[in-house]
Amino acid sequence: MSPARNDPKHVTGADRIPPAGETLPRLTIALQVADILRSLGYPREATPPARVVRSTEKILAEARPWLQPRGTYSLYAVTRQTAHSLEIGGATIAGNIGEFLHGADRIAVFMVTAGSEITRRAEACSRAGDAFAGLALDAIGSWAAEAAAEALMEQLNSQLRPGESFTMRYSPGYCGMNLRQQRTLFKLAPAKSVGISLLPSLLMQPLKSISGIVGLGPREIVGIHLSPCERCPQVGCHMRR
Amino acid sequence: MADFSQLREAVLTGNAPAAVAAARQALDAGVDPVELVNQAISPAMEEVGRLYEAGEYFVPELLLAARATKEVFQLIRPLLAQKDIPPAARVVLGTVQGDLHDIGKNLVGAMLEGGGFEVIDLGVNVPPEKFILAVEEKQAQIVGLSALLTTTMPAMKKTLDVFRTAGIRGRIKVMIGGAPITQSYADSIGADAYGENAAAAVAIARKLAGR
Ligand code: B12
Numbered sequence: 001m002s003p004a005r006n007d008p009k010h011v012t013g014a015d016r017i018p019p020a021g022e023t024l025p026r027l028t029i030a031l032q033v034a035d036i037l038r039s040l041g042y043p044r045e046a047t048p049p050a051r052v053v054r055s056t057e058k059i060l061a062e063a064r065p066w067l068q069p070r071g072t073y074s075l076y077a078v079t080r081q082t083a084h085s086l087e088i089g090g091a092t093i094a095g096n097i098g099e100f101l102h103g104a105d106r107i108a109v110f111m112v113t114a115g116s117e118i119t120r121r122a123e124a125c126s127r128a129g130d131a132f133a134g135l136a137l138d139a140i141g142s143w144a145a146e147a148a149a150e151a152l153m154e155q156l157n158s159q160l161r162p163g164e165s166f167t168m169r170y171s172p173g174y175c176g177m178n179l180r181q182q183r184t185l186f187k188l189a190p191a192k193s194v195g196i197s198l199l200p201s202l203l204m205q206p207l208k209s210i211s212g213i214v215g216l217g218p219r220e221i222v223g224i225h226l227s228p229c230e231r232c233p234q235v236g237c238h239m240r241r
Numbered sequence: 242m243a244d245f246s247q248l249r250e251a252v253l254t255g256n257a258p259a260a261v262a263a264a265r266q267a268l269d270a271g272v273d274p275v276e277l278v279n280q281a282i283s284p285a286m287e288e289v290g291r292l293y294e295a296g297e298y299f300v301p302e303l304l305l306a307a308r309a310t311k312e313v314f315q316l317i318r319p320l321l322a323q324k325d326i327p328p329a330a331r332v333v334l335g336t337v338q339g340d341l342h343d344i345g346k347n348l349v350g351a352m353l354e355g356g357g358f359e360v361i362d363l364g365v366n367v368p369p370e371k372f373i374l375a376v377e378e379k380q381a382q383i384v385g386l387s388a389l390l391t392t393t394m395p396a397m398k399k400t401l402d403v404f405r406t407a408g409i410r411g412r413i414k415v416m417i418g419g420a421p422i423t424q425s426y427a428d429s430i431g432a433d434a435y436g437e438n439a440a441a442a443v444a445i446a447r448k449l450a451g452r
Contacts, residue, residue, distance in 0.1 A: 041299040051255075052301045123343055129311075131351035132304045138344040179392050201339035202392045 023193045024155055027069040027112070029147035031140065033057050039139035059136045067140070068115030069148035070194040073108045075159060078215075086213075091184050093213065095177030100170040103222040104215020108159070109188040111196050112152050114144035116206035141208040149210050160216060167215035167222045172202075185211050243272045245281035248313075252285035253292075255305025257312045264313045274317040275326060278357065282310050286356060290440045300348065303440060307355025314357055329357040330450035331381040335367035337396035342389035345419055348439040349385060356443040358383075358450075369403035376413055383449050385442065386432075388419040397422075398430040414449035418442065 036056055042048045048056075076088035083098035088107050101107070118141035126134030153166065160166075172181040179202045186198050189211075196209050204211065215222060248267065251260035267277055289306040292298040298306075318328065334350050336342055343365050350360045361379050363371055372384055384404075388394045397417055404410040416434040417427050427435035433449060436442040 040301050046299070048299070049302065051305075119343075126343065126347040129308075131308065131347055132301055134347055135300065135304060135344060173390065179390060199339070199341075201390070201396075203339070203341060203390060205341065207341055 023072040023190065024070060024152065027071050027148050027151040027155075029067070029069050029144055029151050031060060031064070031067075031143060031147060033060055035143050036060055036136065036139050039143050040136065055132065056136055059133055060140060063118060063121065063137055063140045066115075066117040066121050066137075067144045068117060069112070069144055069151065070115070071110060071112035071148055071152040071155075072190055072194045073110040073152060073156065074189045075106055075108050075216075076188070078105055078107055089188050091188060093177075093181055093184055095170065095172075095181060096175055100175075101167045101213070101215040101222075104167050104217040106159070106216040108156055108214050108216065109185055109212075110149070110152055110156075110214065111185075111189050111191045111194060111211050112145060112148035112209065113194055113196050113204075113206050114141050114148055114208035115195070116208075118144065119207050145208040145210050149212070153214070156214070156216075163219055164216055165219040165223045167217065169212050169214045171210060171212035182211060185213070243267055243270070243276070243280070245277070248277075248281045249285040249288075252282065252306055252309050252313075253288060255302060255309050257305075257309040260309040261312050261316060264316055268317070268320070274320045275324075277313075277317060282313060282357070286310055286443070290443065293440045300439070304348065304351055307351050310355040310357075311351070314354070328359040329452060330383055330446065331359045331361065331379050332383040332385055332446060333361045333363065333372060333375045333379065333381045334385040334387070335363035335372060336365040336387045336389075337393060337400055338366055338368045339396050340388050340390065340393035341365045342387065342393075342419070345389070345439075346385070346387040349387070349418065349436070349442045352439040352443050353385075353446055356446065358443075358446060369400040372400060373404065373407050373409055376409055382413060383446055384413050384415045385436075385446075386415065386417045388417075388422065391421045394419075394421055394426065397432070401430055401432065416442065416445050416449060 033053065033056055037048050038044065078086065078088055080087035081097060084094060086093045086097045086101060086107065118137060122134050122137035122141060125137060170177060172185060173179045182198055182202045191197065197205050199205055248260060248263035251263055264277060268274065286306065289298060289303060293303055332353055334346055336346050350362050353360050361375050361381060363375055375381065376384060386397050386400060388397055401415060414433040416436055417432045418436040422435060424435045434445045436445045
């Protein structure tokens, strides 16, 4: 095991499960033009103009090397769980815990990012007056962050025991988990190892980053869940699934 | 009256080179630039907005149309200036302090430019004082504030408070927007308007500018 497999110093709890955490320096993500078109606002059933499709294809091809999908997670045993709070690694996380993490006996605290290069490029395009390319690159960055989270989940598969599965993913800022919980998550996972930092406004840098928790537990208890969008009040959201 | 169908079509399909060519042709033929704006550009952009509201156009089409009109405006702005006709209004735009989210604001800026506004984009993480400097320096009539998260939203209130203390609040109209913003939040901090998206921002800016 390389020393880069970090063990964040501020986490001392004995309930941290070995392998305690894993830093994934290069996640493999798959990005399709169709996904980006969805992020640009086209619903699945819409037919975007050929010109838009062509430019999006071109921009995506160019943007691939600018994506640096990375992620990290730390795994903890649940020491206490109620409907609205979760205790792991000596820290307490508040939110709609019961609804999202019911039945989990272990929790992975994760952080993923698409890196900052893509945002730099998007900004440069917008500043140069090419609002469409700026928007497309921004959408590619958002999608890459989402894809990085999916790829991290794939890696987490190795932590599942026979008969187990995941709960829904749950992130600060969503559905009853206050953004303040970001501070706790940043204590529990080695965000720095993948270059993510938390600003005083609780915004993560790079912008195209996602933090969250996901539970692992017996399939018959944790396995049944709806899309998280079912619980979200942003009904007009173009990313609604 | 001149036939503007080509120009309107070029704007509707977001074809900037065709729009500029059609505009140049009309101007060369002696068409008044004001008439060109009122008879062709504005109605075409209004139609684009309608198509967007109706779900037939999506944001990329909006941007392409806005880009076409922006280029036409670049052609006619000097002519309008010669006649002492000012731009629709000057809008100072920025993402509030503590927030780094760029893209929503950029779309709003692009659409406003397509609507004939002069946009001064201050970028992201903009402190209130920087907004004030830009308002003073550019004699702007409208300020647009953007924020992404509930935790950066309070900087909007702070920005408005600083505007009041600095004594410029009465001179400007303030519109706000961003994913977590709502009309009731706008009301609660005393903003003049809330815009749900970039297309709405143009209509609102027109109203705020009294046009
Ligand atoms: C794509 C997306 C992401 C992407 C990219 C984020 C980014 N900033 O680049 C990813 C996946 C990385 C992400 C991450 C996160 N996200 Co997010 N994300 C979104 C999503 C789906 C779309 C945002 C977007 O890019 N829209 C496209 C742009 C063009 O739209 P826009 O910025 O809103 O701007 C438009 C309007 O708002 C308006 N407008 C904007 N500014 C202005 C200004 C004026 C003057 C006017 C008139 C109008 C106006 O016009 C614009 C154009 O139409 C929204 C939900 C939503 N539907 O809005 C959530 C959302 C913003 N995210 C949210 C959250 C919680 C997060 C995370 C904190 C989750 C986490 N813990 O990891 C992180 C934070 C990231 C960070 N850096 O800190 C919440 C924020 C709620 C809150 N509590 O504050 C939202 C609202 C989702 C939700 N359902 O609650 N996110």
